[in-house]
Each structure stands twice: as C-alpha cells, then as structure tokens.
Amino acid sequence: MSRILFALTLAIVAAASSPAAGREEPLPSWVDGPTKRAILEFVGRVSDEAGPGFVPVADRIAVFDNDGTLWCEQPVYVQAVFIRDRVRALAERHPGWRETPPYSAVLDGDRDALAALGEKGVAELVSATHAGMTVEEFRRIAEDWIALAEHPRFDRPYTGCVYQPMLELLGYLRSHGFKTFIVSGGGVEFMRPWTGPVYGIPPEQVVGSTIRTAYREVDGRAELVRLPEIDFIDDKAGKPVGIGRHIGRRPIAAFGNSDGDYEMLRYATEGPGPRLGLIVHHTDADREYAYDRDSPVGRLDRALDEAADRGWVVADMARDWARVFPPPSSADA
C-alpha cells in the first residue's frame, strides 16, 4: 500500500511541478546548458503560432522509450526480475523445472546460462510466465508485483527509480499540448498497470511488445486470454512499426537511450518541420550507472556515433541532470 501511495505521490509531484514550471522555472531538475536550451527552444518553436515552426496541437506527438529513458534499467531490466520472481513462484507447480533449461538457469541464478539463453529461451520464459490467464488477471499479477518489488541498490520500489528530469519533461510537453506515448520493448501489459499513476500516461498510450491473445468465454463470461506465443517485438525497427500501427502519425519528438531506439529516433526526426531527438546518456556511476557501448543492457553505440550528424541531442546524465530520482517521499516508509 505504501508503494502505491509512493507512486501516486510521485505523480502528484510531477503534475504539480509541470504547469507551474511552464510559467515560472521550467524543467528545474535540468541544469542550464545546451541540452536544456535545445528542449526549451524546440517546444517554443512548435508552440509559437506566429512562427515558421508552428505545429498544430493535434500533431504534437512525443514518444518515449521506457527502460533507461524513463526509469532505471540496471543492473538488469525490471521485467527480467519479474520473470525470475514468476518462475520461482510457478516452480512449486512445476517440480521438473529445477532440472530443465531455461527454467533451471533462472532458478539457479546461473548468470552464464542466462546470458546464453538466446531468443528462443527468453521466448519460452516469457510464454511460461506471461500466458495462460486473462489479460485482467495478468494485470493484477503485474500490479501486485510492482507494488512490492524493490531496486537492489536504491532500496525503493522500481516506480521510485524513475528519472525526475524526465517526469518534468513529460509534464512540460503535455502542458504545451503534446500527447505523450511510451514506445518500449517491454511487455505492454507489464507497463500499463502503473504508467498512469507514475508517468501520467494512460494504458492506451503505451505501445510495447505483445503476446497473442484470444477472445474466449471463461465461465460464461467474455474474456481475453493470453496465449504462449510472442506476437510482436516492439524494439529496433519494430518501434516505428508499432508507432505506425498504434499512433498513425510520425512523432515530432522521440526520447531514447540505446541502439534499440535508433530507428525510432530516425523515424521521428526525418519528417518536415521542427523535430527533437534526444538520447539519455548514462554517464553517472555515482548517482545511477555509467554505461554505453559495451553494456549488455541498454547498449548505446551506433546511435551515439551518429547523434551529432543527425542533430540528436545527447543528454549527459552527470552534467545535465541536477537530480536523478524524485525526492524521497514520506509515503515511502
């Protein structure tokens, strides 16, 4: 319960800070400098009705990657921890898993075996842990898990390991007529239960990876049932595809942190008129983590190389962010 309160408090803080920020000091957790100026200048141009860069409100679409862009993805993706916990919980009903890969790798915490899983092993783990229930049952499972799980280093719920500067940016864009979407490689139903209270982004504005679902009658009631089959991977070249299907327009702003966002950044920024592409560069081992080209999680290499040529802004976490996480909440007790 305190976790939910904590998440709600964050949302209230974000909501409260942004409209005021629109008038007084916008983006207080961003250090004054070229990165912040690039954001303010872009928003100013598209909102200036008399200017040549004006964009009607209906076209002010901004897309955000989630892992590593809106919340912490280190030391491992949050959804990977969820999968581990689900495998542990389900193992009671599947005694054979202890000797059967890929489950045994998870249950043994065998890092080498996990790293060698490959796409097929990961798909099997996702199917075993994310399917076989209605979508509403899965949402409750995800919601219950996120309410209790804690980040191993920061000792707060994962929903408290979101980036305060990005919360302010979401609010700032919305206060200037932008519609904000998440476009993430993560499972869409893993995110939807909490993106509303944490980011102010409703379920229908979350685009993510999906498994197949089917309409079924369950105990005489119409339900959507989750099937053990991957439907769509919303990553890399899949991100523009997911955007096209779901949003139906080329966004004018995109925010990412890894090569998984390369195609989305290009798609968003290669249209007419003002465009903003921004990469969150993790450079801050003290306050969060420092990683890019060699990281197995959130690898950032090609997008970093091409950023300058393509006009993408690189936000240096150590230099550009006055604060990383939201202030501790009294509800976080």
Add this chain to the structure above:
Amino acid sequence: MSRILFALTLAIVAAASSPAAGREEPLPSWVDGPTKRAILEFVGRVSDEAGPGFVPVADRIAVFDNDGTLWCEQPVYVQAVFIRDRVRALAERHPGWRETPPYSAVLDGDRDALAALGEKGVAELVSATHAGMTVEEFRRIAEDWIALAEHPRFDRPYTGCVYQPMLELLGYLRSHGFKTFIVSGGGVEFMRPWTGPVYGIPPEQVVGSTIRTAYREVDGRAELVRLPEIDFIDDKAGKPVGIGRHIGRRPIAAFGNSDGDYEMLRYATEGPGPRLGLIVHHTDADREYAYDRDSPVGRLDRALDEAADRGWVVADMARDWARVFPPPSSADA
C-alpha cells in the same frame, strides 16, 4: 476542396451541438423513447459521483464500429468502392489484370464473381491496392479519394453519409468525459485521414484491420512501407483482441450494427458496473436502408436474437432517429 469544407462543417456542427446538448436538449436527433432514455440513464449513472454506478473519467472508454454504425455501408462497403477505383486506376500499369481474377471480376463489375471471391481473393485485392507505398503516401491516396467520391444514392460525399444521431452521441459522450474509439473491420489507414474532421476521433483512437508494414530507408529517409500481407483482421473475435492490444482496458460502452460486433458487445458489457451495449438496427428503407438477417453487407442475426437477454439496446432507425444524415451544408456545393 468543397468536400473537405463539408466534412469540416459537419465536425463543427457536431462539436457545437454537443456541449450545448449536454446542458439543454441532449441528443436532439434521437426521438424521445426507451432507446434515448437508456443512453441518457447510462451516462447519468456513470457520471454521478455520489451514485453507486460512478465510473472515473479514466475508465470511460466507448468503442464504435464504423461501417453501418457511424456511416452508411450500403449498397456496398465504402472501402470496397475504394478498392474498385484503385484497381481501375492501377489497371493501366497492369494490362494483364483484364484477364486475371480477381482483378477481372472488379474491372468487369461482375457481381457474381465478386461475391464468390472468398477471403483469398479479397486479400489479393487488398494487397495489390493497399501496399507498395509508404504509409504517408497511402494516407494521401485515401484522403484524395474520400474527398471526391460520392455515394451513388445520396449524391453527397461518403463523409456526408454519416449518421447525425451518432455524431451527437459521440459529442455527448465526450462532453461527459468519455474517450471515444473506432473499432472497425475496415483498414485503419483508410479511416485515419478523415476520422478527425468527421467524427472528432484522432488517428491514435482508430483501431482497425492492418497490413504488415516495415521500417525502410527510402531515398535516405526513414519510412514505413506497406507490405502486401494482411497482418490483422479487426472483426468478430478480432475486435476484443484489437481493443486489448490498443486500448488495454475493457470498454464500458460499445456500439455496433452487425454480428461482426457480437464479441465486442459481449466483451464491453460483461464487466462489473454499468455497461451499455447498443445495436443500430437498419429499419428505414425510405431514409436509408432496411436490412438485417439476410444481408451480405452488415448481417445482423445472432446479436439481434440475443440482444434482449444480454441487455443490449436496439436502436430502431425508423423509430428512434428523428434525422438520419446531417443537414445539407452550404459548403456541399
């Protein structure tokens, strides 16, 4: 140009009528009677903060079928006319089509051959006419076509053959905090160019059938290209699947007109709290068309049989609608 003005005028009429309608005379084109009362009573219950049926604004999701629910689908689906016109236009580049089914059936206007096309033939026609360009190019093609095409009986653009009572209903629901979505078997990119001006529904709130797309570099620019392969059919049991993937919540209200909406109506109405399922029954051959159980277009049989037991409201067009289409506009010249 006059067509676009006409569509815009409709939208302005709808927008202007609804907020006033919320206060003075709601739904003026609906005849007073049990159908109108059922709608008003439902909206009243979910909006009454003190009542037991209150639904928070975030959960006020309403889904609308398009063909036969929001606009006229007789004598043939509008998109079928679009396909015919596209085949005719493309036939210049494909001289062999004149002798090759399924194209020959379209070019000859052979009704029997068209009726016998089957799923494979239709898929081939869709692939040939809807793929091979970027999504932005296709949108322009659809936009240009809808601006000029006219209904064969009513002598006005198809976007003028929308139902005035349903435009008022869309506005009335939105003025009570509802988010309105289209959930149609039609192609999503065929609808998106005009649902904004005509229905007040933005592209990201249109769920429909899709063909596969791929991220490609075209002349050095990032594009989404439409591939000749059906991706998803948003009809029958596909409608709840599309709703789950796109909206991520069970709607509390659903509006349809055929057995293609049966599963969507069940999914929307079989949740807790107040629910509204409504079927538009085409009973008015004088002002529009009269058809149900035996119609190849918009067949309504099982959903009509089960409506009373499931608590679905059946709107009888002849009895419940004071007016069918919007008033002729001065822009429609």
